[in-house]
Amino acid sequence: MESDKRNVFVVGLNDTNRQRLERLRGAESCRFHGVIEPAAVYNTEVFDIAAMLAEATAQLEAFDGNVDAIAGYMDFPVSTMLPILCERFGTRSPSLSSLLKCEHKYWSRMVQREVIPQHIPNFTAFDPFDDDALTRIGEAGLYFPFFVKPIKSSGSRLGFRIDTPEDFYQAIEHLRADIGLIADPFNTVLEHARLPEEIEAVDGHFCMAEEIIGGWQCTVEGYVHDGEVVSYGIVDSLRYPQVLSFFHYRYPSGLPDPVQAKMLELTDTVMRHIGFDHSAFNIEYFWDEAQDRIWLLEINTRISQSHCDLFEKVDGISNQQVTIDLALGQSPDMPHRQGRYAVAGKFFHRVFFTDAVVTRVPDAAAIKALEKAFPGTVIALQVEAGQRLSTLPEQDSYSFALAYIWMGATSVEQLLDNYDRLVTQLDFAFDDIEG
Structure with missing residues (x-):
């Protein structure tokens, strides 16, 4: 009924x-x-x-x-x-406090350092409105190159690699201009929480400076139900050559089994320590193959929406199954390898302009024809004709995403070949191109 x-x-x-x-x-x-x-x-x-x-x-x-x-x-x-x-x-x-121990990047690093110190980079918080911020970062033991990002960010927005003082001061200009868009609402959330004194002093307008870490990037998708930490999939995050922008997410991961097993162990340790429960999460890691060292990049308190279609294609159902089951107080009924495809990817079709005006995008008929020609494909345009790229929200600092493309295949080789063939048929045009 x-x-x-x-x-x-x-x-x-x-x-x-x-x-x-x-x-x-x-x-x-x-x-x-x-x-x-x-x-x-x-x-x-x-x-x-x-x-x-x-x-x-x-x-x-x-x-x-x-x-x-x-x-x-x-x-x-x-x-x-x-x-x-x-x-x-x-x-x-x-609880709000356990969620903030994941999402407040400084608090999260402090908590991670208590249990997995060898798997996190050197870090410090700084005030981007402090004219002596660069000096204070150096006093904390961080030297060029390092990475800066807001205490609370969304996606890769306002994240910058800093190689020189000039890079730092350029980044500071961007941070001072735009950080309030997230800092002000995040501070509203912080007002609802009881924070330790050392965390309360570092509000949403602060930033993080961190030692550069890198390697093979991936995301562990998991959840905690009644105190039990369960990791159910690892998705690789692959970048365009020589830049920080993501090229595609791929599932299942191609990491060596021992590396995956160690990541799951670290995940269990840190999520239990935080006291996170009754919810999905995902944790981003790097595996530095040369040093055989695993770095924890950040913890997110949700499934990755970008991965929903990948799990549906490979495992048979979206990982939103986890979100809904946990919200209802029940153990997630998540299948494994029951999907149509052996491998799946979400591709980011990008341009690396400083700015431009979009003058042409593929029409609905062209999109439909491509989705039919490559079965299982979903194409989601992110721009429209007449739009200036710099008006797009939630972009990284180096490129603009024109379209998201989800695809499934029987092998990694077929997946990449299909994408290469499809993307040449996406008809975009631009004017007023800068950079």
């Missing part, structure tokens, strides 16, 4: 993800409801957290029925809002 269905509320639910959710195991016993319009959390850089929390609370209070679960699968601001909403309505989620 319809009245027996459990009501699952998803922050920023859009049509694509509703379709994925309705394909999950047990979906027939759920009704999925959106909370906050997708436009408020997608394709924007302005987040009024207080207003969004008030809006979500009003929507949930006005619902005529049980609120059985509140879930999300997005990064900031959704991930940081969920514990606050779930506490208000008595649904399952991690």
